[in-house]
Amino acid sequence: MRYIKKDKNGKVKAVSAIKFTEDYELATEDYDVGFDGKIYSETEMQSEPYIQRKSEFEKLEALASIRSQREAECFQVINRGALWYDKLTDEQKEELSSWYEEWLNAPETGIIPSKPTWIDSVTKRRHS
Numbered sequence: 001m002r003y004i005k006k007d008k009n010g011k012v013k014a015v016s017a018i019k020f021t022e023d024y025e026l027a028t029e030d031y032d033v034g035f036d037g038k039i040y041s042e043t044e045m046q047s048e049p050y051i052q053r054k055s056e057f058e059k060l061e062a063l064a065s066i067r068s069q070r071e072a073e074c075f076q077v078i079n080r081g082a083l084w085y086d087k088l089t090d091e092q093k094e095e096l097s098s099w100y101e102e103w104l105n106a107p108e109t110g111i112i113p114s115k116p117t118w119i120d121s122v123t124k125r126r127h128s
Contacts (some may be wrong), residue, residue: 002027012039063107074103077119092118 002023015031016024030042035054044050078100085093088090095116103111 004031012041015039039093063111066106066110066112069112070103070106073115074100088122092116092122 003016003019004012004027005016005021007013007023012031014024015027019026028107031039031046032042034040034050035057040050078096088096096119099113099116102109103113106112
């Protein structure tokens with residue numbers, strides 16, 4: 001058994017297995033917390049509008065995650081001074097440019113590019 005408590009507009013604002021007060025009424029269906037932290041009935045969570053909002057939210061979350069990862073992994077390497085770049089070989093510069101371009105496109109493609117294998121060794125060596 002589940003009990004729900006509604007606000008003055010009839011919107012469910014609490015769900016419980018216990019009837020805490022007289023404000024709680026017996027639920028006619030299951031309720032759960034949705035992707036946005038709000039309480040929804042099982043029927044609402046299966047509806048097309050809810051599924052579309054959830055899908056859009058998940059897409060935005062994925063984009064934010066990719067951008068955050070790009071900031072941490074790529075921009076700290078790319079945003080170095082000319083003296084650092086001048087010590088790279090032409091091949092490394094070309095590979096770095098391609099990697100950077102792939103990162104710039106990552107939010108659209110959803111593909112996280114592999115870091116060139118030499119980057120960690122070059123960045124560590126130059127910071128020592």
